[in-house]
Amino acid sequence: xxxxxxxxxxxxxxxxxxxxxxxxxxxxxxxxxxxxRQGKFIELDIQETDEAKARETVTAMCEKLLANTxxxxxxxxxxx
Amino acid sequence: MKAAVIVxxxxxxxxxxxxxxxxxxxxxxxxxxxxxADFDDVDLICLPGGFSYGDYLRCGAMSAKSPxxxxxxxxxxxxxxxxxxxxxxxxxxxxxxxxxxxMRNSNLKFxxxxxxxxxxxxxxxxxxxxxxxQNIRIPVAHHDGNYFVDADxxxxxxxxxxxxxxxSAEDGSVSDASxxxxxxxxxxxxxxxxxxxxxxxxxxxxLCEDVLGGTDGRPMFDSLVAALS
Numbered sequence: 001x002x003x004x005x006x007x008x009x010x011x012x013x014x015x016x017x018x019x020x021x022x023x024x025x026x027x028x029x030x031x032x033x034x035x036x037r038q039g040k041f042i043e044l045d046i047q048e049t050d051e052a053k054a055r056e057t058v059t060a061m062c063e064k065l066l067a068n069t070x071x072x073x074x075x076x077x078x079x080x
Numbered sequence: 081m082k083a084a085v086i087v088x089x090x091x092x093x094x095x096x097x098x099x100x101x102x103x104x105x106x107x108x109x110x111x112x113x114x115x116x117a118d119f120d121d122v123d124l125i126c127l128p129g130g131f132s133y134g135d136y137l138r139c140g141a142m143s144a145k146s147p148x149x150x151x152x153x154x155x156x157x158x159x160x161x162x163x164x165x166x167x168x169x170x171x172x173x174x175x176x177x178x179x180x181x182x183m184r185n186s187n188l189k190f191x192x193x194x195x196x197x198x199x200x201x202x203x204x205x206x207x208x209x210x211x212x213x214q215n216i217r218i219p220v221a222h223h224d225g226n227y228f229v230d231a232d233x234x235x236x237x238x239x240x241x242x243x244x245x246x247x248s249a250e251d252g253s254v255s256d257a258s259x260x261x262x263x264x265x266x267x268x269x270x271x272x273x274x275x276x277x278x279x280x281x282x283x284x285x286x287l288c289e290d291v292l293g294g295t296d297g298r299p300m301f302d303s304l305v306a307a308l309s
Contacts, residue, residue: 013228016186016262065145068138068174070181071228 001046003058004077007067008039042066054078081309083109083124086152088143093129093165093285100285101126104301117147123308124161125152127168129221129283139182139224140170149175161205161308162277163300166222169269169279178272178279179237180229185222186262192221194294195260197245197268197282198252204271205307206278207244209299215252216296218282220260220268225281227263227270234264244269244278 009015015037022036044061048054058076067074083101087094094111101109109126112119133142143149149171156162156177164172172178185191194217199210210216229237237243245268249258259266261281269280284297 012230013183014186014262016184016188016226020188065137065141068141068181070173070179070230071183 001048001051001054002079003044003046003054004079005042005044005058005062005066006039006075006077007042007062007072008074009037009071010073013071039072049080051078051080081105081107081124081305082120082122083126083304084112084119084122085109085126085128086112086114086148087128088114088130088132088146088167088171090132090134091128091130091167093167093283096283096285097126097128097165100288100297100301103288104298104305112148114143114146114148117151119148119151122160124163124304125155127152127162127164127171128285129166129168132167132171135224138170138174140167140172140174143167143171144174153177156272156277159274159276161304163206163304164277164279165283165285166220166225166281169281170224172277172279177277178270179233179242180227180270182224182281183226183228183262184224185226185260190221190223191225191260192219193260194219194287195268195282196248196250196252196258198248198254199245200243201241204244204275204278206300206303208307209303213252215248215250217250217287217294218284218297219286220282222261222281225261225263227261227267227281229264237267237270238265240273242271242273242275243267244271245280245282 287297
């Protein structure tokens, strides 16, 4: 099973890299970008086939290592 | 006094701390490889600066899970003083020994220069040989030193006197103009709630000898030796 994890900065946490992306897009002529936020994408190939168990395991991975929950949120997508 | 310096793959200030400790202690600190969780009982544990594990995933994230850190956390919780500098501070936040997180500098630049710091308190084992409110000059060298903690956490830090140092100007004033990296409230270093763990971005170990351009870092190591011998 594939687990695809998005790690993003929490709302309210300043994202200077996102700000730089937003600014550069504007300078390239891409108007209408209200905000840019940068995050991480992590893809895991895991042996577990039971979706509930896989979600439990990947959630533990996010809490223990993949995300720093002081500043980051995470979301998990699973695909058989 | 006995001290240990933990060495991770990618640490690069471990020898600087070793030299600073040797000068203040008059004896050799123990250098501990991060896989050696059963090191001797010591009075002080130092986590050095550098780029442990190449800053993969997040600065300090991998080191915080290394075998030695379980032991460091256990000893810190028993009251053993722990000093984390730069990458050592990032490791301390990642393993939860001090609150908050260190994010990319707000100007996105690696900042490498001397800064001034206001010493907030001098009643801890780390700062007894400074004066409270003293302005000192210490180098910084980091890309991810932008201290963040949520609003409740920030209030708790301020209310409990857990701010150790603030980035200041040469005249001692603390303002946005003297903030090199965007840290909340100009915070350059924080204590844990018991005051036996200190994490800080600036490098006191780099200014402990006249030949290196200054000695404002030396009182930290002299304070530790006086308190722990």
